[in-house]
Amino acid sequence: MKGLVLAGGTGSRLxxxxxxxxxxxxxxxxxxxxxxxxxxxRAAGIxxxxxxxxxxxxxxxxxxxxxxxxxxxxxxxxxQGAPLGxxxxxxxxxxxxxxxxxxxxxxxxxxxRDIGRLVERFEAGDGDAAIALQHVDRPRQFGIAAxxxxxxxxxxxxxxxxxxxxxxxxxxxxxxxxxFDAIADLEPSWRGELEITDALQWLLDEGRAxxxxxxxxxxxxxxxxxxxxxANRLVLEDIDPADAGRIADGARTRGRVDLRDGAEIEASAVxxxxxxxxxxxxxxxxxxxxxxxxxxxGSTVAEAHVENSVLIGAVDVDAEVRIVDSLVGRNAxxxxxxxxxxxxxxxVVGENSELKF
Numbered sequence: 482m483k484g485l486v487l488a489g490g491t492g493s494r495l496x497x498x499x500x501x502x503x504x505x506x507x508x509x510x511x512x513x514x515x516x517x518x519x520x521x522x523r524a525a526g527i528x529x530x531x532x533x534x535x536x537x538x539x540x541x542x543x544x545x546x547x548x549x550x551x552x553x554x555x556x557x558x559x560x561q562g563a564p565l566g567x568x569x570x571x572x573x574x575x576x577x578x579x580x581x582x583x584x585x586x587x588x589x590x591x592x593x594r595d596i597g598r599l600v601e602r603f604e605a606g607d608g609d610a611a612i613a614l615q616h617v618d619r620p621r622q623f624g625i626a627a628x629x630x631x632x633x634x635x636x637x638x639x640x641x642x643x644x645x646x647x648x649x650x651x652x653x654x655x656x657x658x659x660x661f662d663a664i665a666d667l668e669p670s671w672r673g674e675l676e677i678t679d680a681l682q683w684l685l686d687e688g689r690a691x692x693x694x695x696x697x698x699x700x701x702x703x704x705x706x707x708x709x710x711x712a713n714r715l716v717l718e719d720i721d722p723a724d725a726g727r728i729a730d731g732a733r734t735r736g737r738v739d740l741r742d743g744a745e746i747e748a749s750a751v752x753x754x755x756x757x758x759x760x761x762x763x764x765x766x767x768x769x770x771x772x773x774x775x776x777x778x779g780s781t782v783a784e785a786h787v788e789n790s791v792l793i794g795a796v797d798v799d800a801e802v803r804i805v806d807s808l809v810g811r812n813a814x815x816x817x818x819x820x821x822x823x824x825x826x827x828x829v830v831g832e833n834s835e836l837k838f
Contacts, residue, residue: 489535566674587652608690
C-alpha cells in the first residue's frame with residue numbers, strides 16, 4: 482500500500498500568513514503540520530508516499546521533506562497545479578499509485594490517533610474504499626456520510642442543507658485503484674471542482690463497497706487561524722517535552738515545557754506549560770509565556786505576556802503588551818509604540834458622530 486499526501490491548495494482562510502508560505506508548513510507545537518501526516522502514514526507501515534503539490538509553496542515543501550529519508554520513507558512529488566478538487570488531486574497521482582491500494586491524507590489535517598485501524602479494516606475486507614469519520618456539531622459544513630450499523634456507507638453528500646447524519650469525513654481515505662475509474666467519469670461540482678465525495682458516491686452507485694471507520698480522539702482541520710490554535714493546544718497537552726535548552730537560575734517554570742536546542746529562559750522570566758520553545762528562541766527577563774503557546778525557532782519574547790498563541794518563527798516581541806489567542810507570522814516584529822505616538826488624536830469623523838475620550 483502507498484500513501485498520498487495532498488499539499489496543494491492556496492490556504493486562503495489563513496491569509497495573510499499564507500501570502501508568504503504554504504499552509505502545510507504552519508507549525509503546530511513547533512512541527513510543520515505536513516510532518517504529522519508523513520509520520521502517521523509511516524506508523525501505519527506505509528513507506529512509499531506521494532506528495533501532491535500545487536503552484537504555491539512547492540519549493541518550500543520539497544525543501545522541508547526532501548526525499549523522505551529523514552522520516553524513514555521514500556517521497557515522490559506529484560504536481561497538481563491549479564487546485565481543482567480533491568478527486569482531481571488524486572487523479573494526478575495515477576502514475577505514482579499504479580495498481581496499488583493507497584491512503585489519501587489531507588496534508589493540513591491532524592489526528593491524535595494513528596490510521597492503523599482504518600488501514601487494517603480495509604486490508605481485511607473486499608471493498609474499494611474506506612473513509613475515516615467523526616461526529617461533528619455542524620454537519621452542514623462538511624462532507625457527510627449516511628452509514629449502516631455494520632459500518633457500510635450508504636450515501637455521501639458534500640456540505641448538505643439537510644444532513645443525513647452528523648458523521649463528517651475527516652480527510653483520510655483508503656482506495657483501491659478502482660477510484661480512478663470514478664474520477665475519470667466525474668463532472669465538476671457547483672464549486673468547479675472534482676469532489677472526492679462524488680467519486681465515493683460513484684463507487685457506491687456501481688455496487689462497490691465503501692467501509693466507514695469512526696475515529697477516536699480528536700481531529701483538526703488546520704484551515705483557519707482558530708483551528709491552528711486549537712490544534713496547537715491539543716498537541717501540547719500530550720507533548721513529550723524535550724529538555725535541550727537552558728533555564729537560568731531564578732526563572733520560574735511549571736508544567737510541561739518543551740525546550741529545544743539552544744533555547745533559553747532567562748532569570749526572571751515565567752513560563753507556564755504546556756509550552757514549546759523552539760531552537761534558538763529566548764524568553765527574556767520579565768517576560769511571561771503562558772499555557773498552550775509555541776514560540777518558534779529564533780524568536781525572542783521580552784517584556785510581553787504571551788498566552789494561547791503560536792509565534793511561527795524568528796518573531797521579535799519587545800513591548801509591554803498582552804498577546805493572547807494569536808497567530809504571528811515568521812519574521813514579524815512587535816515593538817513598543819512609546820515615542821512614536823502623536824501628541825493628540827488624529828481623526829476623520831463623520832456626521833452625527835459621538836466620541837468619548
